[in-house]
Amino acid sequence: MKDVKEQKQNDNGEIIEMKQGQVIKIPKNSGKAWLTLFYSLPQEFVSKRPVYLNFPRCPYEVLRTDKYDSMINNDTFLELVWDCVAWSAWQYFEVPYQKGGYREIPGSAAQYSGDFPLWRLSYSMLPLLRDKFEVSGFSFQQLYNVPEGTELPWLTYQQFGNLIGTLVPEIIQEQNWQPMIDEIWNNRTIEDFDKRGSQVKLDFMRSWEHSRSRKKAVSIEQLAEDAEENSIDFDIPDTRSAFENSVLSELQIAEAVGYKTHGAVLKRIRHIADCYEDFISEEYQKYLETF
Structure with missing residues (x-):
C-alpha cells in the first residue's frame, strides 16, 4: 500500500x-x-x-x-x-x-x-x-x-x-x-x-488630484476654455521653428567640440546614422518574424 x-x-x-x-x-x-x-x-x-x-x-x-x-x-x-x-x-x-x-x-x-x-x-x-x-x-x-x-x-x-x-x-x-x-x-x-467615502479614499484622491499642493493646479484645457470665454488669444506657439533656426552647422560643431575640421564631424554623423539604420533594420526583422 x-x-x-x-x-x-x-x-x-x-x-x-x-x-x-x-x-x-x-x-x-x-x-x-x-x-x-x-x-x-x-x-x-x-x-x-x-x-x-x-x-x-x-x-x-x-x-x-x-x-x-x-x-x-x-x-x-x-x-x-x-x-x-x-x-x-x-x-x-x-x-x-x-x-x-x-x-x-x-x-x-x-x-x-x-x-x-x-x-x-x-x-x-x-x-x-x-x-x-x-x-x-x-x-x-x-x-x-x-x-x-x-x-x-x-x-x-x-x-x-x-x-x-x-x-x-x-x-x-x-x-x-x-x-x-x-x-x-x-x-x-x-x-x-x-x-x-473613507479616509483612505480621500488620501488617494488628494494624491491623485494633487489637491494638497501649495501651488494651484491648472490645466491647458481649462486655460483654453477660459480664454475662449473671455475672447483672449490663447494660441500656443510652435517652438519647432525656433529650434530649426538654431541648428548648428558642422563647422560650428567642430569648433565647439575641438575638432580641427568639420569633416570629422561629418564622419561622426554618418557613423551614427549607419548604426541607427542597422538597429532599425534588426528590430524590424524581429517584428516580421512574429507573424
Whole structure:
C-alpha cells in the first residue's frame, strides 16, 4: 500500500486520506475539501453564520458519512470559509510605504472595492493556504484520525491570526508575489476603492488630484476654455521653428567640440546614422518574424 504522500501525488490533485488500508478520496472542488480551514476558524468568525455554530466539532462522523453533506456542499459554507480566511490573509499583505519600507494595507478591507486586485489576490491564495495546512499541523490525515466522540477545540482569534500571519508571508515569498503586490499598490485607480467615502479614499484622491499642493493646479484645457470665454488669444506657439533656426552647422560643431575640421564631424554623423539604420533594420526583422 502506498503512503499518503505518494498516493496524493499520483491522484491528480485529489485529497486522499488513508487508515487501516482504507482510502477516502475528497476532490478539492468539494465542500469537504475546505474542512481543515473551517475547523481552524475562531468561534467569532463562524458566528457570522450561526447555523454553523451547531456543526459537529468532532469530524469523525462528518468525514465518514454523508449526514452533514447538505451543510457542507452549498455556497453558504464556502462563503463563510472563503470570506473569513481571505479577509484574514488580507491583514498580512504588505504594501510599499511612500517614505520607504513596507506597511500593512491602510484602512479596512471594506473600504476597497471587490474588484481591487489585492482583494482578489487574497482569494486566489486560498488553495495555497489549504495546501500549507497539510504541512502545518492541520492536515486532513490528522482530521481523519480524530477519535470518535472527541471534539476539536475552537482556536482563539489570536491563535488563528498567528497561524495565518505565519503562512501568508511564506506563500508570498515562495510565489514571488511581492513585486506584483508592489505594482498593484503603486498603480491604484479610483475604481479600486469602495463607492462610499473613507479616509483612505480621500488620501488617494488628494494624491491623485494633487489637491494638497501649495501651488494651484491648472490645466491647458481649462486655460483654453477660459480664454475662449473671455475672447483672449490663447494660441500656443510652435517652438519647432525656433529650434530649426538654431541648428548648428558642422563647422560650428567642430569648433565647439575641438575638432580641427568639420569633416570629422561629418564622419561622426554618418557613423551614427549607419548604426541607427542597422538597429532599425534588426528590430524590424524581429517584428516580421512574429507573424
